[in-house]
Amino acid sequence: MTEKSRESGQAARGLLARADNVGRIVENAALVITLSAMILLGSTQIILRNFFDSGFGWADEALRMMVLWVAMFGAVAASREHRHITIDVLARVLPDKAKGGVTLLVDALTAAITMILAWYSWVFVADSYAYQDRLLNDLPAWIFQSVLPIAFLLIAYHYVIACLRQVRKLFGSAAS
Amino acid sequence: MIFIILALLALLGTPLFVVIAASAMLGYNSSEIPLSAIPIEIFGISEMPILLAIPLFTFAGYVLSESQAPARLVRLTEALLGWLPGGLAIVSIAACAFFTAFTGASGVTIIALGALLYPALSQAGYDKNFNLGLVTAAGSLGLLFAPSLPLILYGVVAELPIDDLFIAGVLPGILMMVVLSAYSLWINRANRRPISQFSVAELLRAIKETAWEIPLPFVVLGGIYSGYFAVSEAAAVTAVYVVAVEVFIRHDIRISKLPQIMRESMVLVGGILLILGVSLASTNYMIDAQVPEKLVGFVNQFVTGQTSFLLMLFLFLLVLGAILDIFSALVLVVPLILPVAAEFGVDPIHLGIVFLSTMQLGYLTPPVGLNLFISSYRFDQSIVRVYLATFPFLVMLMLSVLLITFWPALSLVLLER
Numbered sequence A: 001m002t003e004k005s006r007e008s009g010q011a012a013r014g015l016l017a018r019a020d021n022v023g024r025i026v027e028n029a030a031l032v033i034t035l036s037a038m039i040l041l042g043s044t045q046i047i048l049r050n051f052f053d054s055g056f057g058w059a060d061e062a063l064r065m066m067v068l069w070v071a072m073f074g075a076v077a078a079s080r081e082h083r084h085i086t087i088d089v090l091a092r093v094l095p096d097k098a099k100g101g102v103t104l105l106v107d108a109l110t111a112a113i114t115m116i117l118a119w120y121s122w123v124f125v126a127d128s129y130a131y132q133d134r135l136l137n138d139l140p141a142w143i144f145q146s147v148l149p150i151a152f153l154l155i156a157y158h159y160v161i162a163c164l165r166q167v168r169k170l171f172g173s174a175a176s
Numbered sequence B: 001m002i003f004i005i006l007a008l009l010a011l012l013g014t015p016l017f018v019v020i021a022a023s024a025m026l027g028y029n030s031s032e033i034p035l036s037a038i039p040i041e042i043f044g045i046s047e048m049p050i051l052l053a054i055p056l057f058t059f060a061g062y063v064l065s066e067s068q069a070p071a072r073l074v075r076l077t078e079a080l081l082g083w084l085p086g087g088l089a090i091v092s093i094a095a096c097a098f099f100t101a102f103t104g105a106s107g108v109t110i111i112a113l114g115a116l117l118y119p120a121l122s123q124a125g126y127d128k129n130f131n132l133g134l135v136t137a138a139g140s141l142g143l144l145f146a147p148s149l150p151l152i153l154y155g156v157v158a159e160l161p162i163d164d165l166f167i168a169g170v171l172p173g174i175l176m177m178v179v180l181s182a183y184s185l186w187i188n189r190a191n192r193r194p195i196s197q198f199s200v201a202e203l204l205r206a207i208k209e210t211a212w213e214i215p216l217p218f219v220v221l222g223g224i225y226s227g228y229f230a231v232s233e234a235a236a237v238t239a240v241y242v243v244a245v246e247v248f249i250r251h252d253i254r255i256s257k258l259p260q261i262m263r264e265s266m267v268l269v270g271g272i273l274l275i276l277g278v279s280l281a282s283t284n285y286m287i288d289a290q291v292p293e294k295l296v297g298f299v300n301q302f303v304t305g306q307t308s309f310l311l312m313l314f315l316f317l318l319v320l321g322a323i324l325d326i327f328s329a330l331v332l333v334v335p336l337i338l339p340v341a342a343e344f345g346v347d348p349i350h351l352g353i354v355f356l357s358t359m360q361l362g363y364l365t366p367p368v369g370l371n372l373f374i375s376s377y378r379f380d381q382s383i384v385r386v387y388l389a390t391f392p393f394l395v396m397l398m399l400s401v402l403l404i405t406f407w408p409a410l411s412l413v414l415l416e417r
Helices: A003-052 A059-080 A089-093 A096-130 A141-145 A147-175 B002-011 B016-030 B037-047 B049-066 B069-081 B087-103 B108-123 B128-138 B149-158 B162-168 B170-187 B200-209 B215-225 B231-249 B255-288 B291-302 B306-323 B326-343 B348-362 B370-378 B383-406 B408-415
Strands: none
Touching: A003 A059, A003 B049, A003 B231, A003 B255, A059 A141, A059 A147, A059 B037, A059 B049, A059 B255, A089 B002, A096 A141, A096 A147, A096 B016, A096 B037, A141 A147, A141 B037, A147 B037, B002 B016, B016 B037, B016 B255, B037 B255, B049 B069, B049 B087, B049 B108, B049 B149, B049 B231, B049 B255, B069 B087, B069 B108, B069 B200, B087 B108, B087 B128, B087 B170, B108 B128, B108 B370, B128 B170, B128 B370, B128 B383, B149 B162, B149 B255, B149 B326, B149 B348, B162 B170, B162 B215, B162 B348, B162 B408, B170 B348, B170 B383, B170 B408, B215 B231, B231 B255, B255 B291, B255 B326, B291 B306, B291 B326, B306 B326, B306 B348, B306 B383, B326 B348, B348 B383, B348 B408, B370 B383, B383 B408
16 A cells, blocks of 8 residues: 555545544434423423413424434434344354454445435435425425435445445455 | 345344335335335324334433432332342342333343342342342333333334223233242242341331432323323423433433433434334335235134134244344234234234233343343353343243233233223
């Protein structure tokens, strides 16, 4: 490896690490804001209904949207840490040599499937935009639906990065 | 063929939501349904009001487990039950069941309570293997008590009233506790020395210490049954209450730690709800392809009546629980077996209790029993040792589950169904 390409490799890695940090902060912020809003809005509704016999007409629908949002953000956070629910009975008993290859295969498949999900979620949102679907007192539905393509794209991104790391781990020593 | 490949990929550690999404894509493709119907199904997560309870209860449970509430709970139960001969084992069982109901059987019980109970049990002179087995087995006890997460999820998937399920779980849940307690007493009949004298002063101290946590179950369950709030609202109240008590009144948790707890709990919620979302899509396809009808036809070849159906169901769920976690099993399998169970006259509420209690055994059976791994990791014991230590408890629980399965009245009598 030449001096120059090593430098550019390090620069790229530095950039990735920074993107990683920023991503984590944004994820945390999204999770904290959405969950706090759900807790506050949910409890305000109960107080308004039981003590003042009123309430926000839009609150129940808004809460349902926030469930979807917090779930998708949570799924992105789970992808960053590779903590999705798996069975992995065979993965536990595989010989160490095979494990690396299997991890690469599994991560690549996950990246591919979530990219397809992201693409069709995008189609779904675009259709909804074109038909001008409405939710929540006449707000455009695509605003709420767009969490799907964004989240799936981010999940795919995390697994692409995981693939690249795995490739470097498996073949890196041979290359240099 | 393609489904064998998918199953193999799942066993190799592919995230389950990916496997389910892939099978839905293949299914839609072969029936020429456009794939953009899949995100529409996933968006269905936002159309079920009851789901709100899941992130809120999970967060509240995580806050509780990070606080000193588990230690106070153990002290209170000890003051209440410690004077009984063999009392500490019963203390452990009661405290674990209560705590699991609130934390949703995600292994948190073993981490939060096991660490307190395991050394205490050793100190009280119980056999080491007994302690290991007891703490591991009790880690998922209480699954049938409100407001446990799997109970709520079953209600969501089966479209049943959650409050009915909360009532139905009470007696079967108590049965499991009684069986484990009786077994513990019998095993330790030589070591009957109570851990403490009953003392009113200690009980009052323990009550005073737990004064803020004691109202919690009453607020939650009382609120739901008196009609003051719905299940999802009870979850919001619980979340607010728990944060107020543990952060602002008790100062157990610094406010700067809350974002991390929120993240941790939402990683679990995201994992569960994403699987629910993609399985809405795959279930839709399977119903389209008349899989439940075919399943009824298939089962009819082997099964003649309700009793033989329940026996087959029990065996099937035992195997299922050994390979699949409870949440995935719920969203994937329940929609398919509900119509079959209806065919044999099994009440859907009873089916739910049977399903959950049998899946609870899955926490303790290899190869994927979650509790076995958490205990092995937490107490630094080999997985084989944990398994052997847990086995007698597994047998006891299995006997209780058989009783629950073949005695529907136990689940249904309080509902007058």
